[in-house]
Amino acid sequence: MNPSGINDSTLSSPEQPWQSLSYWGLLPIVLQSLKLLAQQYWLLVPVFILRDLWLEYLWVLLSAVAVLLLLVMTVVWLQFRRYRFRLQSDRVELHYGLFKRVQLDLPFDRIQNVVLKQPWYFRLSQQYHVGLDTAGSDEQEVGILALPLERAQQLRQQVLRHKQRQQNQQSPQVAEGQEHSLSEQDTAASPWLCLSPSALLLHGLLKQRAWLLLLSVLVFWPLVETWFIDQLDAVMDLEELTNGKLSGLKELGELEELTYDQLAITVEQFGFWLTLLFFALPIVLLVLLMSGLSALYALLRWYDLRFGLQGQDYWLSYGSISRQQTSLPQARLIYASLKQGLLQQWFGRVDLQLRQISVGYGDKQLQVPALTWPQAQEVVQRIYAQHLWPQQWMAVSKRMMILPLVLCSLMLLPAVAWLFWQDSPVWAALLGAGYLLCLMMIWLRWRRTGYCVDEHFLYLRSGMLGWQYQLVPWSSIQAQSWSANWLQLRRGLGSLYLQSAAGWLTLPFISQAEAQLLFARSIEQTRAANHEWW
Numbered sequence: 001m002n003p004s005g006i007n008d009s010t011l012s013s014p015e016q017p018w019q020s021l022s023y024w025g026l027l028p029i030v031l032q033s034l035k036l037l038a039q040q041y042w043l044l045v046p047v048f049i050l051r052d053l054w055l056e057y058l059w060v061l062l063s064a065v066a067v068l069l070l071l072v073m074t075v076v077w078l079q080f081r082r083y084r085f086r087l088q089s090d091r092v093e094l095h096y097g098l099f100k101r102v103q104l105d106l107p108f109d110r111i112q113n114v115v116l117k118q119p120w121y122f123r124l125s126q127q128y129h130v131g132l133d134t135a136g137s138d139e140q141e142v143g144i145l146a147l148p149l150e151r152a153q154q155l156r157q158q159v160l161r162h163k164q165r166q167q168n169q170q171s172p173q174v175a176e177g178q179e180h181s182l183s184e185q186d187t188a189a190s191p192w193l194c195l196s197p198s199a200l201l202l203h204g205l206l207k208q209r210a211w212l213l214l215l216s217v218l219v220f221w222p223l224v225e226t227w228f229i230d231q232l233d234a235v236m237d238l239e240e241l242t243n244g245k246l247s248g249l250k251e252l253g254e255l256e257e258l259t260y261d262q263l264a265i266t267v268e269q270f271g272f273w274l275t276l277l278f279f280a281l282p283i284v285l286l287v288l289l290m291s292g293l294s295a296l297y298a299l300l301r302w303y304d305l306r307f308g309l310q311g312q313d314y315w316l317s318y319g320s321i322s323r324q325q326t327s328l329p330q331a332r333l334i335y336a337s338l339k340q341g342l343l344q345q346w347f348g349r350v351d352l353q354l355r356q357i358s359v360g361y362g363d364k365q366l367q368v369p370a371l372t373w374p375q376a377q378e379v380v381q382r383i384y385a386q387h388l389w390p391q392q393w394m395a396v397s398k399r400m401m402i403l404p405l406v407l408c409s410l411m412l413l414p415a416v417a418w419l420f421w422q423d424s425p426v427w428a429a430l431l432g433a434g435y436l437l438c439l440m441m442i443w444l445r446w447r448r449t450g451y452c453v454d455e456h457f458l459y460l461r462s463g464m465l466g467w468q469y470q471l472v473p474w475s476s477i478q479a480q481s482w483s484a485n486w487l488q489l490r491r492g493l494g495s496l497y498l499q500s501a502a503g504w505l506t507l508p509f510i511s512q513a514e515a516q517l518l519f520a521r522s523i524e525q526t527r528a529a530n531h532e533w534w
Contacts, residue, residue, distance in 0.1 A: 018084040018095075024127045025083065025146035029076050031121070037072060085144055087155065090162060092132060094144075108163070110134045112332060112357070114156040116149075118323035128152040128325075132159075156327070160311050163329075191308035192379060195370055197299055203370035204298030206343040208291045298369075307368050307379070314354060314383070316366055328366045332356045334476045334502035336380055341466040350376045354383070355502035365502075380471065386456045387471060393450035393461055397493050400449065400509040404442045408435065441465070451507055453521065458498075460505060474525030476500045482515055498522070 075098060084095045092111075094104040113133035122128065130144040130152050147155070303320035313327040337353040344350060350373060354366040368379070380387055412435040419428035445464045452459040458477070460470040477498050484494030488509070496515045498505040507518075 016086045016088060018086050021080060021083050021085075022127070022146050024122065024125050026076065026080050027121050028119070028129065028145050029080055030073075033072050033076050037068070083145070087158075106132060106134065108159050111159050112329060113327055114159055115327075116152050116156070116325035118149075118319070120321045122146070123321070123323070130155060160313065163312075190310065191306045192382060193307055193368075193371075193375055195302065195305045197303070199370045200299045200302050200305070201295045202347065203302070203349065204295035205291055206341065206347060206349060207298065208294040302369060305368070309382075314366060316368065326366065328354055328356050333383070334500050335470055335472040336383060337471070338376060338380070338469040339466065340468075345466065348373055352376050352379060355500075357501040384457070384471060384473070388454065390452035390454070390459050393452050393459075394514075395450050396446070396507070397491070397509040397511070398446060399488075399491065399493060401442050401446045404445075405439070408438045408442065412438065449508065451510075453518070456525075458518070458522075460507060470505065472498070472500065472505060474522055476502075477505075477522045477526060480519050480522060482512070484512075 079098045086093050091107045111132050115131040117129040127146045300320045302318045305318040307316050313329050315327045317325045334355045340350045352368040416428050416431050448463040450461045458472045462468050479499040481497040488494050492512050496507040
């Protein structure tokens with residue numbers, strides 16, 4: 001059997017015989033079968049362990065496990081042997097399945113994306129899992145389990161060249177020489193940026209939310225310290241300690257007696273150190289551990305990230321333990337989104353998301369994390385050459401804050417009044433501070449919600465502690481919807497919902513006149529673009 005699973009002439013010959021998987025293709029089938037087996041029988045493990053049944057029926061248990069594994073391996077081998085595929089000049093055919101036979105015949109015209117994944121068990125063999133993403137399906141239509149990188153890239157390039165030839169046939173102005181040059185262009189990737197390991201480690205630290213635990217330590221520190229001191233007062237007899245009758249304290253110093261004031265200071269210091277040891281220190285260690293794991297995960301996941309253009313597709317490659325290469329055809333790009341959290345604002349970092357049609361294999365967005373603002377602006381400018389960052393945003397109505405303010409006041413203000421009535425001023429003050437914090441966040445949410453329009457794009461802005469910017473070409477909007485409740489109708493306000501192939505976009509609390517203008521602008525630009533969705 002050919003170890004690559006495919007002959008050299010497979011990708012170019014119009015008719016090819018059926019090909020078998022290489023023996024490396026056994027690995028994903030075995031791992032998937034063992035995973036399904038573990039999901040079915042993992043509940044039996046604690047039953048045997050807790051009741052010591054494995055000691056009484058050890059040979060029976062080992063025999064059952066051996067028979068079960070033998071049965072699984074037999075099914076895996078038969079599935080592997082019945083897996084057949086062939087690559088024609090314009091289509092992929094795939095036959096697989098043991099109890100349920102599946103026969104797929106997929107023309108290249110339907111393929112939207114070719115995703116190359118290299119799991120950890122393929123790193124030594126340099127094999128790749130090839131997923132073919134098709135239009136109109138949320139499931140993986142075709143997956144070739146084990147191909148060498150060179151063959152996988154040849155398959156992807158063949159799909160790209162086929163699509164380019166289809167586009168050239170629809171455009172008779174393209175000459176044969178130009179068509180050849182475009183086809184050659186598809187074979188080379190042009191990286192726009194590469195991220196360093198330090199940027200990825202910083203990204204993992206900034207995306208970690210464990211720092212909120214540290215804020216909780218600072219907020220509740222006085223309460224916890226007071227609790228520790230009260231517990232010490234309940235255990236120790238202060239009058240007895242004042243008279244100096246505890247020999248343990250006498251041995252610690254030269255004083256024969258401790259005054260009540262001196263003893264109170266000692267108890268407060270002891271309570272402080274108990275609070276630090278049993279409350280603050282474990283939380284700090286937990287935060288450091290979670291932050292370190294988050295940074296390590298970001299480094300392993302996004303290691304050696306490269307993003308750029310390959311022919312007519314945006315191309316992204318990343319991964320350390322498991323390597324992945326994916327692409328996004330320009331025709332499937334719906335809009336771009338920039339997201340920046342609270343910590344990312346302080347360090348000047350931003351995440352870029354390219355939203356695509358919400359069907360198919362793999363992620364529904366192409367994400368490029370840990371970018372600086374100059375890098376993000378450069379990439380957006382390369383993607384949308386007509387993009388001009390808006391200088392002035394249109395704000396939504398302030399009535400957007402009314403309902404959250406009412407709900408927040410009804411839930412928190414009665415609780416604050418009840419705590420004061422119960423003579424708990426500390427807890428009442430903390431809850432009142434939380435109420436003021438909620439008011440500030442409601443105001444920030446309104447302040448950071450806005451929009452802007454120009455000839456080519458609709459810009460949406462939202463956020464509370466962080467920001468999110470969405471750059472939506474007018475041609476990406478497929479439908480509009482207007483919704484208003486009876487309170488909004490009295491003021492001529494409502495929410496505008498814009499439907500795109502990547503999901504819904506919402507613009508709340510704008511006037512009906514502004515929504516009608518956006519309606520008209522969207523319909524006009526969509527008709528002018530005459531975009532063909534595929």
